[in-house]
Structure formats: structure tokens, C-alpha cells
Amino acid sequence: MSEGYFHRVHANTPTRFWVNNPTCSEAKKSIEAGAICCTTNPSYVMKIHQSSEEKARIEADVREAVKRFSSDEEAAAYVQRKAVQRIAEIFHPLYEKTQGSFGWVSIQISPFEEEDPQKIIQDAEENIKLGKNIIAKIPTTDAGLKAIEVLAKKGTPIIATEIMALSQAVAVCELYQTLPNPTPPLFVTHITGIFDEYLQKVVKERKIPVDSDSLFQAGCVLARHQYWVMKERRYPGILLGGGARGLHHFTEMVGGDMHVTINWQGTAEVLIQQNPPVVPRFHTPLSSSLISKLTKAIPEFKAAFLEDGLERHQFADFGPVVLFRSMFEKGWKYLLDLVTLERNKR
Numbered sequence: 001m002s003e004g005y006f007h008r009v010h011a012n013t014p015t016r017f018w019v020n021n022p023t024c025s026e027a028k029k030s031i032e033a034g035a036i037c038c039t040t041n042p043s044y045v046m047k048i049h050q051s052s053e054e055k056a057r058i059e060a061d062v063r064e065a066v067k068r069f070s071s072d073e074e075a076a077a078y079v080q081r082k083a084v085q086r087i088a089e090i091f092h093p094l095y096e097k098t099q100g101s102f103g104w105v106s107i108q109i110s111p112f113e114e115e116d117p118q119k120i121i122q123d124a125e126e127n128i129k130l131g132k133n134i135i136a137k138i139p140t141t142d143a144g145l146k147a148i149e150v151l152a153k154k155g156t157p158i159i160a161t162e163i164m165a166l167s168q169a170v171a172v173c174e175l176y177q178t179l180p181n182p183t184p185p186l187f188v189t190h191i192t193g194i195f196d197e198y199l200q201k202v203v204k205e206r207k208i209p210v211d212s213d214s215l216f217q218a219g220c221v222l223a224r225h226q227y228w229v230m231k232e233r234r235y236p237g238i239l240l241g242g243g244a245r246g247l248h249h250f251t252e253m254v255g256g257d258m259h260v261t262i263n264w265q266g267t268a269e270v271l272i273q274q275n276p277p278v279v280p281r282f283h284t285p286l287s288s289s290l291i292s293k294l295t296k297a298i299p300e301f302k303a304a305f306l307e308d309g310l311e312r313h314q315f316a317d318f319g320p321v322v323l324f325r326s327m328f329e330k331g332w333k334y335l336l337d338l339v340t341l342e343r344n345k346r
Helices: 005-012 024-033 044-049 055-068 072-097 117-130 142-153 166-177 192-206 212-232 264-274 288-297 299-305 312-317 319-344
Strands: 016-020 037-039 105-107 134-139 158-161 186-191 238-242 259-263
Touching: 005 016, 005 024, 005 264, 016 024, 016 264, 024 072, 024 264, 037 072, 037 259, 044 055, 044 072, 044 319, 055 072, 055 319, 072 105, 072 117, 072 319, 117 134, 117 142, 134 142, 142 158, 142 166, 142 312, 158 166, 166 186, 166 212, 166 312, 186 192, 186 212, 192 212, 192 238, 192 299, 192 319, 212 238, 212 288, 212 299, 259 264, 288 299, 299 319, 312 319
Parallel strands: 016 037, 016 259, 037 105, 105 134, 134 158, 158 186, 186 238, 238 259
Antiparallel strands: none
16 A cells, blocks of 8 residues: 555655545545545535445434434534544544644535624534544635634634635635734635536536637646745645546646545545556646636636636625535535434434
């Protein structure tokens, strides 16, 4: 295993592998394969409940939650926290071994309350009680930024998520620059695959004449652009790629001083099986002609690429962000339905 793909990536580049939404066995396999941290999101329970490994465990958590809480929302949050806590316990030895450098596990609660900074703060403060290696995942919207400012001042480690535009990344990084040192750990996402998925949908619906090769590169180009802005300005935080929808959303990032989170099934395990050469592609120069083509053809790409492309009040309603959040809402609704179904049995 020491010569596996991700171990070679780590040995030869500064790029690091995180695993997303794993079952317990996938978390253990991921650590063995080289994963340094783990992300989960509000769709986590939906995903693992559909696996034979976790189904009975989740249903037992739901039964316990219904006994404890009269509110379906509180019960759902309990189930989410129990599931994430199990993963945090698996990663905790890595956290201890590296003195908190690695071993983080993220958690995010209901996406239906993302417009309420106080609720975001309340959930995050409850979440981090689950373990020393829990990191709060907060949307980079106007409400989320208000919550991040409060939480960061208290020393809460944070993943600034749902970032689809450079303006969002700049907003959270500049917020951190106003904080007194030392600041808590910060990971600044770029949700590359979901951004690509959104652009593909827009191009198809509007019949925009953009070739598939250009679309294939869009999310990775934007991630590189965000990376270089962060590096050149010496912003705080580590870029964390997420929302992968293809192997290239990891392999094209190899070489960057950044981290990338991917699913075990369909991505990490495939890369391990294929065991491709470790080729640092991240520092390939950005193509000005490609950027010009995409900014002229697709207004959403232009809005994402330009630093002044979006105002802070527009972050939550930006098309790719809405698409990403809708996936979380579907997952949380699935969890709420499990709770309701169990309650109706009583």
C-alpha cells in the first residue's frame, strides 16, 4: 500500500487527498490509502443509509433520536451527528499522531436554515462538541460569512464551503485577515465538479455554442485561478477542491499546494485500481484564449472568474451555489423522512 497512488501523490507533490462521505469501512480504507482528512455534508446520512454496511446502524440512530426529541429537525441533527462522530473516531488517531495537522472530519447540519447566522453558529458550536478533530463546514454566503466571523474569533476550525466564485473566496480570506493571530484552521473550498455540472446544464438549455473540451476544463481553470489569487496575496487558508464529478477533478489538481476531497466509490478506489502515473498538471499555465471564450459565452463563468463578478448579497442565489444546496436539501429531506416514518410507527 505504501506505493499506492495517493501515497505517491503525497510523496512527490504537495497535493493531499481527503475522502468525502465515507462509510466506516471506506474511512478505514481511505486512511490506509493515504487520506489525511474527511468531509461530510447534509446528504451524508442519505448516502450511507443506502449501503448495506450502514443501513441498520442509521435506523437504530433514528429510533433513538425519535425517543429523545419531539422535533423532527432536532432528531435529524442527532442522527447526522452520530454518523459523523463515528467517522471522527476513526480519524482521531491520525489527528493525535499529527498533533492536529491531519485527521479533521467536517460536519454541516440542515441546509434549510442557511440564511440564519445565529442558527449556523448554534449548530457549529454544538457540532464541535463531538470531538477534537471536528471541523465546522459553513456556506460562504452573506449569512455564512457573518457566522464565520463570530466562530473564527472563538477559535473554531472552519471549512468555508459552497464556493463557486472567486469573489466568495476573496470575501472569506479577507475576513480572516482582520482576525487577531493566531487564527484557527481555515480551508477555502472550490466546488469544481458541481460548477462544471451547472455550466453543462446551462450550455445545453440555452444552446450556447461552447465545445465540450472547453467545458471540461472550466471548473479546474477556475480553481487554479482562485489558487493563484490566494497565493499571490498570501491569503490565509488552504484551497480545498470538492464536488468532484470525474477523475480529472483530482488528477488535474495534482501538483498544487492544496487538498482535494473525493468520494471513495467511483473516484478514490478507481484511481487506486488504475494506479496512473503521478503527473503534476496543476501548474499548467491558464489559457487566456480559453478564459476569453468561456467568459464571453457563459455569463455565470464570467461572474465566477472576475473578482467583482458577484456582490456579497448575491452569493446565496448564484446558480451553481443553488444547484449544490439543492443536493443538500434533497439529502436532508431524505433524513427527515426517515425520522417521520419512524415517528409514525409509534
